[in-house]
Amino acid sequence: MTERELLERVARADEQALEALYTSFYPRLGRFLLRLTRDRGLVEEVINDVFLVVWQSAGSFRGASSPSTWIMGIAYKKMLKALRRERPVPLVDSVTSAVESQGELQSAIASLPPAQKAVVVLTYEFGYSYREIGAILKCRENTVKTRMFHARKRLRAMLEA
Amino acid sequence: MEAVDRDLCALLPWYANGTLNEADMAAYHRHLAGCAVCAAELAQTQAQMREMQSTVDPSLRRLLADRDENYQRLRHAMPRPGRQSFTRAALAMAAGVLVVAAGVAWLAPREEAVMYRGLTAPAVSSDALVVQVMFHPETPERDIRMLLMDTGAELLGNPSPRGVYRIALEPVAEPDRYVQRLRAHPSIAWAEWER
The missing domain is CATH 1.10.1740.10 (RNA polymerase sigma factor, region 2, helix turn helix motif)
Structure with missing residues (x-):
C-alpha cells in the first residue's frame, strides 16, 4: 500500500x-x-x-x-x-x-542556522529537489537556492579553516 | 561572473543529488563544461552527500529502539471523536482484513527456496540478520536508499532478476517481529529472513 x-x-x-x-x-x-x-x-x-x-x-x-x-x-x-x-x-x-564526536562536515553542518541546515540536510542527506524543499519549508524556490548558497559558503569557510 | 552563470552555479547541489528536471539538467550540463568552479566543487559535494547518507547518529539508534513505546504514547494522546469501541462493523472489517491478509500470504512470491546470492556480495558477519526483500515496483530508488539508511541495513550485492534484494542488519532479539515490521512498510511488497 x-x-x-x-x-x-x-x-x-x-x-x-x-x-x-x-x-x-x-x-x-x-x-x-x-x-x-x-x-x-x-x-x-x-x-x-x-x-x-x-x-x-x-x-x-x-x-x-x-x-x-x-x-x-x-x-x-x-x-x-x-x-x-x-x-x-x-x-x-x-x-x-x-x-x-562527529566528523568535520557533520560539525560544520550542525553549526548552521536551522533554515540553512534544513536545506542542506534535505538536499544532501534525503535527496529532495529544490521544489520539494520549497514545499516542505513553505518558502519560494529562490529562497531555497539562496539559503543553500549561504550555507555552502559558510561550510566552505569552516572546512577550509 | 554573469548573473545567468550564478543562477546555474546555484543548481550544483541538486545536479549532484540527481533531482533537476530535464530543462535544468540540460542547462546545467552545458554550464558545467565551461565552469571551473563547479567542476572543482561537484566531486567534493557528491562525497559530502555520501558521507551524510552513510552516517548513522547513535541518538537515532536509541530513538528507533523507543519507537513502539512512543507509538503507544501517541495512541493514548489521540482523540477519537464519535468512535465506538468495537462494533459489529469493526468485527466484520477485521474479518475482511484477515481474509485479505491470508490471500496476500498465499499469493506472495515464494523465493524462500531460491536464496539469491550476488556475485559481488560483501562478507557478512555470522550473527547478522540477513533479510530478502522485494519492493513495490513503483518505489523510487530514493525511497529504497532512505529505507536502507533509516534501518542501518547493508545492501548485499545486486538484486536478483526478479527484484529480490538481500540486506544485512545488526542482530536483533526477535527477528520474526522485526521482519513483520518490515513487511508493514508501505514500500515493501515481501520480506523474509534467511534462517
Missing part, C-alpha cells in the same frame, strides 16, 4: 493505517529532526505531535504535494515552534559532546 493510500485510510480514522505510516516515517523524521536538535526527548515529542496532526488533518490533505513532503513540512514547522520555546538541552545529550 502506498503512502497516499495509507493517508486516505487515516482520513477515515483507520488506526492500523496510522501505525503503518508511523512505522514508515518514524526513522526518516527522527533522522531529519535530530539534525535540527540534539535533544532526543524533544524529537520524540515532535514526532508524536506531527502524527497527532496527521491523525486529525489527513482529510485535509489534497495531494498537491506528496505525503512525504506534507509530513516533513509539518515536522519542520513543529520543530521550529518547539525550538522557539527555548527548551534547555539536557546535559547528557549536549550539543557540544555530540558535535565533538
Whole structure:
C-alpha cells in the first residue's frame, strides 16, 4: 500500500493505517529532526505531535504535494515552534559532546542556522529537489537556492579553516 | 561572473543529488563544461552527500529502539471523536482484513527456496540478520536508499532478476517481529529472513 493510500485510510480514522505510516516515517523524521536538535526527548515529542496532526488533518490533505513532503513540512514547522520555546538541552545529550564526536562536515553542518541546515540536510542527506524543499519549508524556490548558497559558503569557510 | 552563470552555479547541489528536471539538467550540463568552479566543487559535494547518507547518529539508534513505546504514547494522546469501541462493523472489517491478509500470504512470491546470492556480495558477519526483500515496483530508488539508511541495513550485492534484494542488519532479539515490521512498510511488497 502506498503512502497516499495509507493517508486516505487515516482520513477515515483507520488506526492500523496510522501505525503503518508511523512505522514508515518514524526513522526518516527522527533522522531529519535530530539534525535540527540534539535533544532526543524533544524529537520524540515532535514526532508524536506531527502524527497527532496527521491523525486529525489527513482529510485535509489534497495531494498537491506528496505525503512525504506534507509530513516533513509539518515536522519542520513543529520543530521550529518547539525550538522557539527555548527548551534547555539536557546535559547528557549536549550539543557540544555530540558535535565533538562527529566528523568535520557533520560539525560544520550542525553549526548552521536551522533554515540553512534544513536545506542542506534535505538536499544532501534525503535527496529532495529544490521544489520539494520549497514545499516542505513553505518558502519560494529562490529562497531555497539562496539559503543553500549561504550555507555552502559558510561550510566552505569552516572546512577550509 | 554573469548573473545567468550564478543562477546555474546555484543548481550544483541538486545536479549532484540527481533531482533537476530535464530543462535544468540540460542547462546545467552545458554550464558545467565551461565552469571551473563547479567542476572543482561537484566531486567534493557528491562525497559530502555520501558521507551524510552513510552516517548513522547513535541518538537515532536509541530513538528507533523507543519507537513502539512512543507509538503507544501517541495512541493514548489521540482523540477519537464519535468512535465506538468495537462494533459489529469493526468485527466484520477485521474479518475482511484477515481474509485479505491470508490471500496476500498465499499469493506472495515464494523465493524462500531460491536464496539469491550476488556475485559481488560483501562478507557478512555470522550473527547478522540477513533479510530478502522485494519492493513495490513503483518505489523510487530514493525511497529504497532512505529505507536502507533509516534501518542501518547493508545492501548485499545486486538484486536478483526478479527484484529480490538481500540486506544485512545488526542482530536483533526477535527477528520474526522485526521482519513483520518490515513487511508493514508501505514500500515493501515481501520480506523474509534467511534462517
